[in-house]
Amino acid sequence: MAIRFDDIGNRLKAFRLGSGLSADEIANRLGISRTALYRFEKGELAKIETLEKLAELLSVSVPTLLGVGVEYVASAVSYFERMRQIEESCEHIIVLAGPISYLLASDAFDQALGDILRESIPDALPGRKRALDQVDEIIAVLRQRKDTYRRRQPGIVNLISAIEMEHFLQNGLVGRLGLPEKVRHERRALARAEAEHFVTLMQDEPIGVQIGIVPDTLPHASFQLFRQPDRQVLALSPFRLGEQPNIRVGVAMITSAPEALALHEKMAKDLWQRALKGAAAVRLMRSLLERP
Numbered sequence: 001m002a003i004r005f006d007d008i009g010n011r012l013k014a015f016r017l018g019s020g021l022s023a024d025e026i027a028n029r030l031g032i033s034r035t036a037l038y039r040f041e042k043g044e045l046a047k048i049e050t051l052e053k054l055a056e057l058l059s060v061s062v063p064t065l066l067g068v069g070v071e072y073v074a075s076a077v078s079y080f081e082r083m084r085q086i087e088e089s090c091e092h093i094i095v096l097a098g099p100i101s102y103l104l105a106s107d108a109f110d111q112a113l114g115d116i117l118r119e120s121i122p123d124a125l126p127g128r129k130r131a132l133d134q135v136d137e138i139i140a141v142l143r144q145r146k147d148t149y150r151r152r153q154p155g156i157v158n159l160i161s162a163i164e165m166e167h168f169l170q171n172g173l174v175g176r177l178g179l180p181e182k183v184r185h186e187r188r189a190l191a192r193a194e195a196e197h198f199v200t201l202m203q204d205e206p207i208g209v210q211i212g213i214v215p216d217t218l219p220h221a222s223f224q225l226f227r228q229p230d231r232q233v234l235a236l237s238p239f240r241l242g243e244q245p246n247i248r249v250g251v252a253m254i255t256s257a258p259e260a261l262a263l264h265e266k267m268a269k270d271l272w273q274r275a276l277k278g279a280a281a282v283r284l285m286r287s288l289l290e291r292p
Contacts, residue, residue, distance in 0.1 A: 001038075003292050004067070006042075006043035007043075007067050008040075008043065008051075008065060008066060008067065009040060009041045009042050009043040009044070010041075010043075010082070011064070011065055011067060011071065011082070012041050012054060012058075012065065013041040013062050013079040013081065014038055014066070014073075014077075014078040014079075014082045014085065014087075015058040015073075015075070015078050016041075016058060017078060017137060017141075018058075018073075018074075018075030018076075018077040018078030018079075018081070018132060019057075019058050019059070019075070019135075020134075021057070021058075022068065023037055023038065024058060025249060026054075026058075029057055030050065030053055030054065030057070031050075031184065032050070041056075044122070048218075051065060051066070059074075059223060060072070067217040069255070069257070070253050070254070070255045070257065071253065071254040071255065071276070072251055072252075072253060073251065073252040073253070073254065074250075074251045074252075075134075076134070076138055076239045076246075076248070077134050077137045077138055077141065077174070078238070079235075079237060079239055079252045080138055080141045080142060080145065081088040081141050082235075082254060083145060083224070083235065084141055084144050084145045084148065086226050086228070086233055086235070086254075087103075087148055087149065087152075087154070087226070088152075089147060089156050089164075089228050089229065090150055090226040090227060090228050090233075091154050091155065091227050091228065091229065092155040092156070092157075092226075092227040093154055093155070093156045093157070093224060093225070093226055093227075094157045094158065094159070094224065094225040094268045095158045095159065095222075095224050096159045096218065096222055096223055096268070096271070097178050097222035097223075097224065097237075097240075098161075098164055098168075098222060098225070098240055098241075098242060098243070099160060099161065099164040099165045099167070099168040099242065099243065099283050100157075100168070100194060100198075100241065100242045100243075101158040101160075102142060102145070102241055102288065103144070103145065103146065103149045103156060103195065104156065104158055104198070104209065104211075106193070106194060106197040106217065107195070108190065108193060108197075109173075109190075109194050109197075110142075110143065110146065112173055112190055113139065113142070113241065113242075114135060116138075116173055116174065116175040116187075116242070116245060117135045117138065117139075117175060117241075117245055117247055118132060118135050118168060118175065119173035119174075119175035119176055119179070120176055120244070120245050120246070120247065120248075121175075121248070122176075124227060127160055128244060131248060133227065134247070135247070136231070138247060139252075142241075153207075153208055154208070155208040155209075155210075156208060156209055156210070157210045157211075157212070157272065158209070158210070158211045158212070159214055159218070159268070159271050159275060160198070160212070160213050160214065161213075161214055161218040162213050162214065162215045162216075162284060162288070163217075163218075164218070165213070165285070165288055166196070166288055166291075168191050168241065168242065168243045168268050169188070169191050169195060169288055169289065169291070170183075170185055170188075171187075171188075171191070171243055171244070172186075172187030172188035172189075172191045172243070173187045173190045173191050173194070173242060173279050174187050174243060174244060175244065175245060176244065177244075184216070192289060195285060195288070195289055196289070198211065198285065199282055199285045199286065202277075202278065202281050202282050202285070203282055205278075210277070211277070211279065211281065212271070212272055212275025212276065212277050213275055213276045213281040213284050213285065214271055214274055214275045214276075214280075215274075215275075215276060215284065216274070218271065219267070221236055221237070221238060222236070222237050222240070223235065223236045223237070223264055224237075224262055224269060225261070231256055232256060232261050232266050233254060233255070233256050234255050234256070234257075234261050235252065235253070235254045236252060236253045236254075237250075237252040237253075238250025238251065238252065239252060
């Protein structure tokens, strides 16, 4: 597979954002100018010695930085930035990502998401300040993703688990358990409003949006398949938004390996065939919303 230097620059930017280091800090440690670093992020070829130093500084491997084989991403900030970069040129997306797909989520979900992510961070967590700072970074990247999606409007297929949606409605949009009952009541109302938003999408059937509700088992890990003009990309992620989110623990993987793409495409097709769509999906969602 040919190495794309613009992709190397994109990865470099994503991992820099996830590292918590500023461009000035990285440039100083490498002994280069900030301008030179930004040129690398725009895809200008860097010496292999510089790439090796960058990889070490950003705690990633050189193959990951080059995009050779599988790209491993241990930071939620870096992962969501990589999704933003990939979505800038994609034509079609298949999403399996819990009860809520962020790109299709409502503006009300966006407004509540920051609070939910912050409350998911334990009070006694070492490095809690950095974790809270990362929430703001994640929110900024997510909003850029949403703006890009709404501007470009690539086709999207969203697979939703009925079981996860049921749990989502029962627990509400919460970042952790043990919240006061008043807050839980408010968050359950937010979850119901978000489910109603998806019901409206299913009824209105906007161009390019297909939603299927899978009534039985779905994979626990989320994945997304992106089709770009010249290639396809698969992203597998432990990072989760919405109910009991995870933005701290796990390793995401991004790849264009043919076998991985073929296997996940087959799984997506099988899930789509089993999924309820249109009026049947709306009826199921309504039945979930009617439960006490």
